[in-house]
Amino acid sequence: MSKVPKYWNKAKKYLSNKDKVMKLLIKKYSGPSETMLTTRRDIFYSLCKSIIGQQISVAAANSVFLKFKKKCNNKINAKNVNKLNFIQLKSCGLSKQKVKGIKSLAKKTLDKTFNSKIIPKMSDEEAILYLSELRQIGRWSAEMILLFTYNRPNIWPIQDIGLLRAISKNYKKKYLPPNEFVSLLNKKFTPYCSVATWYLWRSIDPEPIQY
Numbered sequence: 208m209s210k211v212p213k214y215w216n217k218a219k220k221y222l223s224n225k226d227k228v229m230k231l232l233i234k235k236y237s238g239p240s241e242t243m244l245t246t247r248r249d250i251f252y253s254l255c256k257s258i259i260g261q262q263i264s265v266a267a268a269n270s271v272f273l274k275f276k277k278k279c280n281n282k283i284n285a286k287n288v289n290k291l292n293f294i295q296l297k298s299c300g301l302s303k304q305k306v307k308g309i310k311s312l313a314k315k316t317l318d319k320t321f322n323s324k325i326i327p328k329m330s331d332e333e334a335i336l337y338l339s340e341l342r343q344i345g346r347w348s349a350e351m352i353l354l355f356t357y358n359r360p361n362i363w364p365i366q367d368i369g370l371l372r373a374i375s376k377n378y379k380k381k382y383l384p385p386n387e388f389v390s391l392l393n394k395k396f397t398p399y400c401s402v403a404t405w406y407l408w409r410s411i412d413p414e415p416i417q418y
Contacts (some may be wrong), residue, residue, distance in 0.1 A: 211243040214359045218399035222406075225395055226378050232406040244405050246358050250323045251316055252283045253356040254341070257348045258308045259301065267300075272365045274299040285316035306341025317343065331359055354401050363400035373407035 219237065223230040227383060236372040247253065259261040259275060260268035268339060278295055279287040288296075296306045315321035321341060322328050338349035364370055374389060396403040 211245060212398070214360050215243060218360065218402040219409065221399055223398060224357040229403060229406065230336060230411055232377065236406055236409045244358060244401070246356055247326055249350065250356050251285055252342065253352055254312055255283055255309055257351055258305050258343045261305070261343070261348070271300040285313040293392065305343060311342040326357065331362065354404070358417065359401060360396045361400045363404060365389055366377055367407055369411060370404055373411045377407065
Protein backbone atom coordinates (compact mmCIF):
# COMPACT_ATOMS: atom_id res chain seq x y z
CA MET A 208 0.00 0.00 0.00
CA SER A 209 1.20 3.50 -0.78
CA LYS A 210 1.04 6.55 1.45
CA VAL A 211 -2.06 8.68 1.83
CA PRO A 212 -2.56 11.02 -1.18
CA LYS A 213 -0.67 14.31 -0.99
CA TYR A 214 -3.90 16.29 -1.26
CA TRP A 215 -5.51 14.63 1.80
CA ASN A 216 -4.73 17.20 4.51
CA LYS A 217 -5.49 20.12 2.21
CA ALA A 218 -8.80 18.47 1.31
CA LYS A 219 -9.73 17.98 4.97
CA LYS A 220 -9.26 21.69 5.66
CA TYR A 221 -11.18 22.66 2.53
CA LEU A 222 -14.13 20.38 3.32
CA SER A 223 -14.21 21.36 7.00
CA ASN A 224 -14.55 25.01 6.01
CA LYS A 225 -17.23 24.25 3.43
CA ASP A 226 -19.59 22.04 5.41
CA LYS A 227 -20.45 21.62 9.11
CA VAL A 228 -21.41 17.94 8.79
CA MET A 229 -18.19 17.14 6.96
CA LYS A 230 -16.20 19.02 9.63
CA LEU A 231 -17.68 16.77 12.33
CA LEU A 232 -17.01 13.58 10.33
CA ILE A 233 -13.41 14.55 9.61
CA LYS A 234 -12.81 15.34 13.28
CA LYS A 235 -14.38 12.04 14.36
CA TYR A 236 -12.50 9.80 11.90
CA SER A 237 -9.10 11.50 11.71
CA GLY A 238 -7.34 10.05 14.75
CA PRO A 239 -3.64 9.07 14.62
CA SER A 240 -4.49 5.38 14.15
CA GLU A 241 -7.13 5.98 11.48
CA THR A 242 -6.55 4.31 8.10
CA MET A 243 -7.02 6.72 5.21
CA LEU A 244 -7.35 6.22 1.49
CA THR A 245 -4.40 4.16 0.24
CA THR A 246 -3.75 2.21 -2.95
CA ARG A 247 -1.97 -0.88 -4.23
CA ARG A 248 -1.22 0.77 -7.59
CA ASP A 249 -2.16 -2.57 -9.16
CA ILE A 250 -5.03 -2.09 -11.56
CA PHE A 251 -5.34 -5.75 -12.60
CA TYR A 252 -5.67 -6.81 -8.95
CA SER A 253 -8.21 -4.05 -8.28
CA LEU A 254 -10.29 -4.82 -11.37
CA CYS A 255 -10.48 -8.49 -10.39
CA LYS A 256 -11.53 -7.51 -6.88
CA SER A 257 -14.13 -5.15 -8.28
CA ILE A 258 -15.65 -7.82 -10.56
CA ILE A 259 -15.70 -10.38 -7.73
CA GLY A 260 -17.39 -7.98 -5.31
CA GLN A 261 -20.29 -6.99 -7.56
CA GLN A 262 -23.81 -7.57 -6.18
CA ILE A 263 -22.69 -9.65 -3.17
CA SER A 264 -21.97 -8.75 0.46
CA VAL A 265 -18.52 -7.65 1.61
CA ALA A 266 -18.14 -10.88 3.62
CA ALA A 267 -19.09 -13.06 0.65
CA ALA A 268 -16.78 -11.09 -1.66
CA ASN A 269 -13.85 -11.51 0.74
CA SER A 270 -14.46 -15.25 0.93
CA VAL A 271 -14.56 -15.65 -2.86
CA PHE A 272 -11.55 -13.39 -3.32
CA LEU A 273 -9.42 -15.47 -0.92
CA LYS A 274 -10.26 -18.63 -2.89
CA PHE A 275 -9.48 -16.83 -6.14
CA LYS A 276 -6.15 -15.61 -4.76
CA LYS A 277 -5.24 -19.16 -3.70
CA LYS A 278 -6.04 -20.46 -7.22
CA CYS A 279 -3.62 -17.82 -8.54
CA ASN A 280 -0.88 -19.14 -6.21
CA ASN A 281 -1.22 -15.90 -4.22
CA LYS A 282 -0.06 -13.86 -7.22
CA ILE A 283 -2.97 -12.18 -8.97
CA ASN A 284 -1.78 -11.23 -12.43
CA ALA A 285 -2.92 -11.70 -16.02
CA LYS A 286 -0.60 -14.65 -16.72
CA ASN A 287 -1.75 -16.67 -13.70
CA VAL A 288 -5.44 -15.95 -14.33
CA ASN A 289 -5.07 -16.83 -18.01
CA LYS A 290 -3.77 -20.29 -17.05
CA LEU A 291 -6.93 -21.07 -15.07
CA ASN A 292 -9.84 -22.67 -16.89
CA PHE A 293 -13.53 -21.86 -16.54
CA ILE A 294 -14.24 -24.66 -14.01
CA GLN A 295 -11.29 -23.70 -11.80
CA LEU A 296 -12.45 -20.10 -11.61
CA LYS A 297 -16.11 -21.01 -11.10
CA SER A 298 -15.11 -23.26 -8.17
CA CYS A 299 -14.02 -20.14 -6.28
CA GLY A 300 -17.69 -19.15 -6.07
CA LEU A 301 -17.74 -16.94 -9.14
CA SER A 302 -20.79 -16.63 -11.38
CA LYS A 303 -20.56 -17.49 -15.08
CA GLN A 304 -20.57 -13.80 -16.02
CA LYS A 305 -17.84 -12.91 -13.51
CA VAL A 306 -15.62 -15.74 -14.79
CA LYS A 307 -16.07 -14.42 -18.33
CA GLY A 308 -15.27 -10.90 -17.14
CA ILE A 309 -12.06 -11.92 -15.37
CA LYS A 310 -10.91 -14.15 -18.24
CA SER A 311 -11.57 -11.35 -20.74
CA LEU A 312 -9.61 -8.90 -18.57
CA ALA A 313 -6.62 -11.27 -18.45
CA LYS A 314 -6.69 -11.77 -22.23
CA LYS A 315 -6.99 -8.04 -22.99
CA THR A 316 -4.18 -7.26 -20.56
CA LEU A 317 -1.87 -9.83 -22.13
CA ASP A 318 -2.57 -8.85 -25.73
CA LYS A 319 -2.47 -5.15 -24.75
CA THR A 320 -5.91 -4.32 -26.14
CA PHE A 321 -6.41 -2.91 -22.63
CA ASN A 322 -3.57 -0.55 -21.73
CA SER A 323 -3.73 0.83 -18.20
CA LYS A 324 -0.71 3.07 -18.80
CA ILE A 325 -2.81 5.55 -20.76
CA ILE A 326 -5.35 6.06 -17.94
CA PRO A 327 -3.27 8.60 -15.93
CA LYS A 328 -3.29 10.90 -18.97
CA MET A 329 -7.08 10.82 -19.22
CA SER A 330 -9.69 13.01 -17.54
CA ASP A 331 -11.97 11.31 -15.00
CA GLU A 332 -14.78 10.96 -17.54
CA GLU A 333 -12.47 9.68 -20.30
CA ALA A 334 -11.05 7.09 -17.91
CA ILE A 335 -14.52 5.98 -16.78
CA LEU A 336 -15.59 5.45 -20.40
CA TYR A 337 -12.36 3.59 -21.22
CA LEU A 338 -12.63 1.26 -18.21
CA SER A 339 -16.34 0.70 -18.91
CA GLU A 340 -15.40 -0.93 -22.22
CA LEU A 341 -14.12 -3.90 -20.20
CA ARG A 342 -16.53 -6.81 -19.66
CA GLN A 343 -18.30 -6.64 -16.26
CA ILE A 344 -16.99 -3.12 -15.59
CA GLY A 345 -19.65 -0.44 -15.49
CA ARG A 346 -19.57 3.16 -14.34
CA TRP A 347 -19.61 2.33 -10.61
CA SER A 348 -16.71 -0.13 -10.92
CA ALA A 349 -14.74 2.35 -13.02
CA GLU A 350 -15.28 5.06 -10.40
CA MET A 351 -14.05 2.71 -7.65
CA ILE A 352 -10.89 2.07 -9.69
CA LEU A 353 -10.26 5.79 -10.14
CA LEU A 354 -10.84 6.41 -6.46
CA PHE A 355 -8.93 3.47 -4.96
CA THR A 356 -6.28 2.56 -7.53
CA TYR A 357 -5.48 5.99 -8.91
CA ASN A 358 -6.59 8.07 -5.90
CA ARG A 359 -8.29 10.65 -8.16
CA PRO A 360 -9.40 13.47 -5.82
CA ASN A 361 -12.82 14.36 -7.22
CA ILE A 362 -14.82 11.13 -7.66
CA TRP A 363 -18.48 11.32 -6.56
CA PRO A 364 -20.03 7.85 -7.14
CA ILE A 365 -23.73 8.63 -7.04
CA GLN A 366 -24.68 5.05 -7.97
CA ASP A 367 -23.07 3.82 -4.75
CA ILE A 368 -25.67 2.68 -2.21
CA GLY A 369 -23.29 3.23 0.71
CA LEU A 370 -22.69 6.86 -0.25
CA LEU A 371 -26.42 7.52 -0.65
CA ARG A 372 -27.17 5.85 2.70
CA ALA A 373 -24.47 7.94 4.38
CA ILE A 374 -25.84 11.17 2.87
CA SER A 375 -29.34 10.30 4.12
CA LYS A 376 -28.05 9.51 7.61
CA ASN A 377 -25.72 12.47 8.09
CA TYR A 378 -27.85 15.15 6.44
CA LYS A 379 -31.17 13.92 7.84
CA LYS A 380 -32.66 13.20 4.43
CA LYS A 381 -35.02 10.44 3.36
CA TYR A 382 -33.57 7.44 1.53
CA LEU A 383 -32.93 7.85 -1.36
CA PRO A 384 -31.78 11.46 -0.88
CA PRO A 385 -33.11 13.92 -3.50
CA ASN A 386 -30.96 14.19 -6.64
CA GLU A 387 -30.89 17.96 -6.27
CA PHE A 388 -29.34 17.66 -2.81
CA VAL A 389 -26.76 15.09 -3.97
CA SER A 390 -25.82 17.47 -6.82
CA LEU A 391 -25.57 20.37 -4.37
CA LEU A 392 -23.10 18.40 -2.22
CA ASN A 393 -21.14 17.49 -5.36
CA LYS A 394 -20.67 21.19 -6.15
CA LYS A 395 -19.86 22.03 -2.54
CA PHE A 396 -17.22 19.28 -2.16
CA THR A 397 -15.52 19.75 -5.57
CA PRO A 398 -12.53 19.43 -6.09
CA TYR A 399 -12.31 16.91 -3.22
CA CYS A 400 -15.39 14.72 -3.62
CA SER A 401 -13.29 11.55 -3.18
CA VAL A 402 -12.30 12.63 0.33
CA ALA A 403 -15.87 13.58 1.20
CA THR A 404 -17.03 10.19 -0.09
CA TRP A 405 -14.45 8.45 2.07
CA TYR A 406 -15.61 10.16 5.29
CA LEU A 407 -19.26 9.58 4.47
CA TRP A 408 -18.53 5.86 3.97
CA ARG A 409 -16.67 5.73 7.29
CA SER A 410 -19.71 7.10 9.06
CA ILE A 411 -21.70 3.94 8.24
CA ASP A 412 -18.99 1.29 8.02
CA PRO A 413 -16.75 0.26 10.97
CA GLU A 414 -14.01 -0.90 8.59
CA PRO A 415 -12.23 1.46 6.16
CA ILE A 416 -12.91 0.41 2.57
CA GLN A 417 -9.99 -0.74 0.44
CA TYR A 418 -9.66 -2.23 -3.04
